[in-house]
Amino acid sequence: MPALPDLSLITTPGRPVFHTAAGPLCGTQLLSHAWALAERLPERPIINLHTNLVQFTLVFLAAMMKGQYCLLSSNHAVSQLMALQQAHGALCTGPSLPESLASLTLPPLAELTSSRQDNIQLPAGHEAAHVFTSGSTGQAKVHKKRWGELVARSHAALPLLAPSRPDGTTLLGTVPPYHMYGFETLILQSLHTPTATASGPCFFPGDVEKLLDSTPSPHTLITTPIHLRSLTTARARLPGLERIISASAPLPRELALEAEERFHAPVMEIYGATETGSIASRRTVSPDPWQLYDGLTLTADPTDDQTHICMAPHATPHPLNDVITMQGDRHFHLVDRKGDLLKIAGKRTSYGALNKALLQTDGLLDGCFAPLFSEEDLKEDQPEPTRLQAFIVAGTEVTTTAIMRALRQHVDPVFMPRRLVRLSRLPRNPVGKLTRQALEGLIRDHAEKRAHPPFSIPASHPALPGHFPGNPTVPGITLLERIFTLLELDVRTISTVKFLSVVRPGDPMQLLSSALGNGQIRFTLHHLSGPLKGTVILRGQAGSQP
């Protein structure tokens, strides 16, 4: 195992670690404040919910001074925090917490003074933080982060975050410190390496401009696709920006290109997960593969050809959540997210591959594929997807037809979305991930109401007498009239209708329909009972627009 760099709380503490509105904050000052806070802390783990970077760091340092650890969770639902509190005997601290939580209010910095400033060395195996996964790949799970692993990783990421001047770069970011991505880039980086972090509001484009303006150049901006889009749309002025780092959520290439042109800085995407931390990067606009951080290795799992294991100094080896193909030892291409594989009509693909095709569409700002379920389907335990839909975010100038046409060039017909659902944005979390829970919510909210109440046409229907004497049959036009009433559709065009089976007066029938998203509805009428049960009577497509 390679020798570890300095394992003390703050590397070379005489330098600024944070730039704040009140000026630079040196490592020695931080240590003094943290020791004062440590004296007030109980011997318990701390759920650290601070968004102010200095406050977050003081709590983190003070917990370690007490030999304790911080719990970091992106899920701030009170029930989740209560459960964590109970499971760990932990105390919460953060801005405006509900009274039901056992919490600690942080005194103002001026009251936190101690004569102690010693910069203790922690054992490499010290559990510094328990970080919870965001849940984009399933249930939230805890990952224990040890000090040695965190220190080593900060050094591995330094060339990416501070390419030209490691000892003079200011990091600033729109991501919260309690998420692994923000924790690594905005907190640990400046504790372990000579970089400094700008601490101050950094959410709106105006905030980013101001924070950039009031802190020393060069700057590296740590952000997510959502924030990056808001910065380009607002035409933020970000002079002196050397580099933009974005979470891979994924980041659309078109957005990366626009950001590079507007801000005159390369946009680098970071690959990683809560389990592994960040491990690789790539320039989004370039076709080059992902480049692994120095000191890390990816090894194929000998028992499973779909899995690669990430090995890093002082870290527990972890399998990647994605299927990758290696290109040499240091580079790889992402193929698919595991557990993401999809099989329809005997053909296989993955949501990852479909989403990639979707995001290549001109003018599309965001989007994702999802199974298209009816309310009936969702009553089942684990419904099998047989048809897909896509949720999209795009300006009105991008038509549904244009998106479908572009998709058809890359997507097999069985995987083509049956409809496109336009949204103002996808419900991504603050670091841009679409959690499984959020996606399931979307699918539920947009479930099709497609099974209509059963009906029959009685022999007394005015259209029947005189039709087919001795062989009473319900005329097709009568069926269509009833179908359009059920669909509540003001029909302008009937694209196709195929009559496949005869209906007698009194035969119970059921209509199934699905909206195609362009004003068109596809429908099928079935026999509901008798020897023909389930047989299709007719199928067709009609629209309310010409």
Place this chain on the structure above:
Amino acid sequence: MTTVSASHDQTPLERELAAHLTEAVQLDMDPLDIDPEMPLFGEGLGLDSIDVLEIALMVNTQYGIKLESHDDDNRKIFHSLRSLAHHISTHRPG
């Protein structure tokens, strides 16, 4: 118990802003139904922090006003349709 009137007294600016707002965050409701005093976040309209970003962008493009995070002010500005309209009318350039 008091009864709430269905027609809300939106000023012309509030009416215009309500239309921009429902479009910016794609709220599935008639802009005229937004009670100008109702909280936009939490228990009111239930918007979240990313919606704030969308609304700030809309305010910037439509009214030329740049919003920033001065913690206390922001909570006041984004409290309701009325507070946001007030901020716009007092900060509109020209």
